[in-house]
Amino acid sequence: MGWAQRLIPRSVAAQLMSLVALSELIGIMLAAVTIIYLFDSPSITDTQKFLAGRVAELTQLVRSIKTPADADELLAAARRGGLDVRRVALGELVPRTTAETRSFSMRAFRQLAAEPGIELMEDLRHPAGSSSQLIVRLDEGHALMADVAVKGGLWSTLLRPVAGGAIILLISMLLLSVYAVRWVIAPLAEVARAATSFGRSPRTSKVLRRRGPREIAQVADALNDMRTRIAALLDDRTRMLAAISHDLRTPLTRLRLRSERVREDALRTAMLGDIAKMTRMINETLEYLREDARTEAASCIDLPSFLQTICSDFADTGHAVSYAGPARLPYVCRPRALSRAVTNVVENAVKHGSLVAVTLRRAEADHIEIAVADDGPGIPPALRDKVFKPFFKADSARQDSGGFGLGLSIAQDIVKRHGGSIALKPGEPSGLLVSMLLPPTPVLA
Numbered sequence: 001m002g003w004a005q006r007l008i009p010r011s012v013a014a015q016l017m018s019l020v021a022l023s024e025l026i027g028i029m030l031a032a033v034t035i036i037y038l039f040d041s042p043s044i045t046d047t048q049k050f051l052a053g054r055v056a057e058l059t060q061l062v063r064s065i066k067t068p069a070d071a072d073e074l075l076a077a078a079r080r081g082g083l084d085v086r087r088v089a090l091g092e093l094v095p096r097t098t099a100e101t102r103s104f105s106m107r108a109f110r111q112l113a114a115e116p117g118i119e120l121m122e123d124l125r126h127p128a129g130s131s132s133q134l135i136v137r138l139d140e141g142h143a144l145m146a147d148v149a150v151k152g153g154l155w156s157t158l159l160r161p162v163a164g165g166a167i168i169l170l171i172s173m174l175l176l177s178v179y180a181v182r183w184v185i186a187p188l189a190e191v192a193r194a195a196t197s198f199g200r201s202p203r204t205s206k207v208l209r210r211r212g213p214r215e216i217a218q219v220a221d222a223l224n225d226m227r228t229r230i231a232a233l234l235d236d237r238t239r240m241l242a243a244i245s246h247d248l249r250t251p252l253t254r255l256r257l258r259s260e261r262v263r264e265d266a267l268r269t270a271m272l273g274d275i276a277k278m279t280r281m282i283n284e285t286l287e288y289l290r291e292d293a294r295t296e297a298a299s300c301i302d303l304p305s306f307l308q309t310i311c312s313d314f315a316d317t318g319h320a321v322s323y324a325g326p327a328r329l330p331y332v333c334r335p336r337a338l339s340r341a342v343t344n345v346v347e348n349a350v351k352h353g354s355l356v357a358v359t360l361r362r363a364e365a366d367h368i369e370i371a372v373a374d375d376g377p378g379i380p381p382a383l384r385d386k387v388f389k390p391f392f393k394a395d396s397a398r399q400d401s402g403g404f405g406l407g408l409s410i411a412q413d414i415v416k417r418h419g420g421s422i423a424l425k426p427g428e429p430s431g432l433l434v435s436m437l438l439p440p441t442p443v444l445a
Contacts, residue, residue: 051083054083055083055134055136055144056115056118058075058083058085058144059117059136059138061074062074062075062087062138062144063117063138063139068087075087083146083147084146084147085144085145085146086144086145086146087143087144087145088126088143088144089141089142089143090137090140090141090142090143091141092127093121093125093135093143094127095123095124095125096122096125118136119136119137120135120136121135121136121137121143126145129145133146133147134146134147134148187211187213187216190208190209190211191208191216191219194208194223195223198230208223241286244282248282249279249282252278252282256272259272259275296334296337297334298332298333298334299332299335300331300332301330301331301332301333301335303329303330303368304323304326304327304329306335306338306339307323307325307342307360307370310346310358311358314346314347314350314356319350320355321346321350321356321357323357323358323360324357324358324359325359325360325361326360326361329368331368331438332441333418333438333442334417334418337417338414338418340411341410341415341436342358342370342372342411344407344410344411345372345407345408345411345434348407348408349372349373349374350374352374352376352432353375353376353431354376355374356372356374357371357374358371358372359371359373363437365440367440368437368439368440369435369436369437369438370435370438371434371435371436372434373427373432373433373434374432375430375431376431377431378426378427378432379424379432381426384424387408387424388408388412390406411434411436415437418438418439418442419438419442420436420437421436421437422434422437423435423437
């Protein structure tokens with residue numbers, strides 16, 4: 001770590017306090033520069049430099065005139081031209097007090113003092129003159145008094161201070177924004193992106209860098225540790241699923257083979273039914289726990305052909321499942337996952353109804369709705385939200401399916417990972433309608 005980085009505060013509070021102090025310091029410096037600018041503005045200074053040049057010219061002209069009357073006539077003409085200038089006796093001048101301020105620009109003063117033959121009497125003033133008077137010696141008994149006051153107008157008195165304050169405020173806010181984004185917000189945003197990407201793909205191996213304030217670095221460490229532990233849990237789950245798949249299915253296969261040798265028809269049928277029920281439960285549980293629905297790559301399919309294939313598969317096994325909708329509709333999705341969701345919903349419908357209709361249509365805001373309706377007993381309104389919970393089985397005709405109650409949970413999870421929603425509605429005139437609403441462009445998670 002370099003010496004410059006070691007000077008940077010490590011905590012968020014210290015960084016923000018340092019930012020405020022630094023902003024205040026820069027604001028004070030800018031205010032000082034602005035005040036100097038206001039009291040010695042280029043426009044006023046240029047006017048005073050012009051007046052200083054005229055005073056120097058008049059001084060030389062008055063000195064060259066022989067009679068006092070001609071000098072007074074020349075000064076009267078200068079006054080008519082806008083320059084308040086008079087010839088006064090040196091005896092009338094009094095010392096300038098320290099409390100009096102000099103409104104003459106320092107640059108204009110230096111320019112006038114540098115003129116050849118010009119002797120400024122800065123420490124003296126005329127009692128009848130204004131506070132902005134300028135005294136130049138003419139001869140041994142007289143001096144030239146000129147009023148060099150310059151009015152700044154509305155811009156100098158009001159608009160320029162307001163503009164200067166606005167500039168100072170803007171620069172301070174800009175500094176605050178740049179610092180906050182670069183040193184505080186940017187590391188926090190990186191942590192948020194890492195957490196989001198990990199939620200979509202838990203097996204992401206990229207380690208989050210430790211940067212930014214101390215608190216954000218601690219969050220990054222905690223997130224990295226959490227990702228490691230979750231990845232280990234996922235590996236354990238994968239091994240457990242493989243063990244379940246092998247260690248349970250193999251004995252069930254042997255039981256089915258042995259049951260088929262039983263000579264008593266009623267006993268053989270009951271045993272094969274129980275084995276088929278156990279196999280279906282295991283398959284349903286493994287299907288719920290598998291990750292392939294989350295990691296499958298997206299591709300574009302023809303949604304009507306996709307749904308017609310599912311309906312044909314059920315029709316081939318003797319179920320009355322029909323399709324209604326457009327003949328062609330391209331859609332980007334995870335085909336295997338979406339097929340599993342629709343199949344689970346249709347399978348649930350054919351178990352409890354004699355007629356099942358799968359409908360595809362465009363809903364509001366260009367959303368796509370896949371609706372599966374049946375003529376079965378339906379589900380009471382109080383249970384329609386609960387049936388999406390894993391392993392939920394209600395005491396109704398629709399739940400007596402011999403499974404674990406995971407079909408709708410799997411369908412809901414898949415639809416949500418496509419950025420859509422699923423809802424249960426009462427059928428017309430009876431039964432149940434399952435509506436799967438998908439966005440025009442799925443946000444795959």
